[in-house]
Amino acid sequence: MENNSKKYDKNLYKRLLRYAKPYLLYFISAIAIILVIVVLELYQPVLLGDAVDTFLSQYGSKGNPVLLDRTQDIEGVVKIGGIYLLTVIIIFFLNYAQALILSFAGQKIIYNIRMEVFANLSKLSLSFFTKSPIGKLVTRVTNDTEALNEMYTSVIVNVLKSCFVLVGIIITMISYNLRLSLYTFTVIPFIMLFTFIFQNVSMKIHRNIRSKISGLNAFVSEHVSGMKIVQIFAVENEVLDKFKNENEKLRNEHMKQLFTFSIYTPTNFLMNITATSILIWFGGKMVLEGIISIGTIVVFQRYISKFFEPIQELAEQLNIIQSAAAASERIFDLLDEDQEIKESENPVEMDEFRGSIEFKNVWFSYKEDEWILKDVSFKVNPGESIAFVGATGAGKTTIQSLICRYYDIQKGEILIDGINIRDIRISDLRKNIGQMLQDVFLFSGDIKSNIRLKNENITDEEIFEASKYVNADNFISRLKNKYDEHVIENGTAFSSGQRQLISFARTLAFKPDILILDEATANIDTETEVLIQDALRKIMKNRTTLIVAHRLSTIQNSDKIIVMHKGEVREEGTHQELLAERGIYYKLYKLQYEERGHTSL
Incomplete structure (x- = not known):
């Protein structure tokens, strides 16, 4: 079972990377920029080491004294300082450029994923929605897709950057002194072990967090929609207790996440101090023996600091990747949901x-x-x-x-x-086929948009005509803004009869050849029903109903x-x-x- 899970994770990451394929050029550009940044960052400690050996130390390589004119010392330090400042400025602008490139590509990818999720959602059969809480579906379209954003905008390329930095540091340190490098590298197995443990624990926590967020959203969505029932039966306290319980579960998962990081981060810092201590102990001896220079110690110290930065960043990036993986599992579950109502291979138009x-x-x-x-x-x-x-x-x-x-x-x-x-x-x-149901749903917007339903082929004149036909114009014309009157979600500001009249106008505006009336007059008062029955007699004429x-x-x-x-x-x-x-x-x-x-x- 565990092996299957790991295999699924690999396929999951491959699938996520497929969305980045159309923007491969952007990612290649970002990687090229990052390679330049890495080279410059690795060059900075070398500049400091050269400055120490050449201008600030009484001893050069292998303890030989170096005597220079004080003016030359100052000029040399200023020159190296200028080069160091130039690398800092170049790195700043290159970081800005790669962040801009990745943000553009990432937002396009997230836009495409969100569109694909919602498009697939709209094609699923009604049976799917009867068994799926609305809050959980909303979470997948919004929160879960947004969780992927940071992975595409920073993590994918920065993981490579961290790897480049680590490899570059190891190669450079070995080129300076193999023996001292091996001493300091003794901490690496421990770092790898701690990171492996952290990864496994963190992944489970992230999955639980995504699940708990989804469940909490579903709970809130359901009870906000049913708040009238909650208040009618005076069960506010019971609902609040249930919400408290769900909220507590989510908080506990977040606390587990914080606890995990609170252990891993200090552990990483401890390894940093340990490596530095090893450098000072063995490096100091080697300086006294004339094997290396003080500048080499400076270079190694800077590289050790830089060595643990990408490791810490990799842990944080791994955290984001795991969060994205947990979110993407849920997104792909929705995308892979079988469309029970399938289009014919050669449909008749x-x-x-x-x-x-x-x-x-x-x-x-x-x-x-x-x-x-x-x-x-x-x-x-x-x-x-x-x-x-x-x-x-x-x-x-x-x-x-x-x-x-x-x-x-x-x-x-x-x-x-x-x-x-x-x-x-x-x-x-x-x-x-025009359907007029007992339970009418109105969308937020205005009356015209609720009758037109995004179909721009339906003109305002057709909306007015349909409304008059079903006698909806009688109450719409008395509204302050008439057909531009604001409609809140589900049209709760209107009576049941008024919502039904708008529904009738909506159906007629689409000019269906077949009408279906499912208890369409059940919520309409006697006076309104007289108007509706009059309209129905007209619209049913020569139309299958x-x-x-x-x-x-x-x-x-x-x-x-x-x-x-x-x-x-x-x-x-x-x-x-x-x-x-x-x-x-x-x-x-x-x-x-x-x-x-x-x-x-």
């Missing part, structure tokens, strides 16, 4: 429908062997209005969802204009009524025909009739 619909022996279940529809067959002719009635769970709403192909059936066929809906291009299928309604009084004029019972079609006919049969429909109608205070039909 249909700009408009005539409006015939046919179910042929359709079987469907959300869960295996728990059939919601059982061998359902019926036919709707173009322009007909068909109503579906039955008890809750009979399969009425499921039929509407299957026609729009939000789910795929297990057996049978669904045909529109004689073509299997699996063969019709999904975008054509859905844009030609499927209606789901519990109030049977709203469907009496339908061309045909289909009675569903436990996933099967049990009765078909007009209102009067079904009443005459005295079956399920008759019982339902009689029950509703008596609830209104009537004693007979």
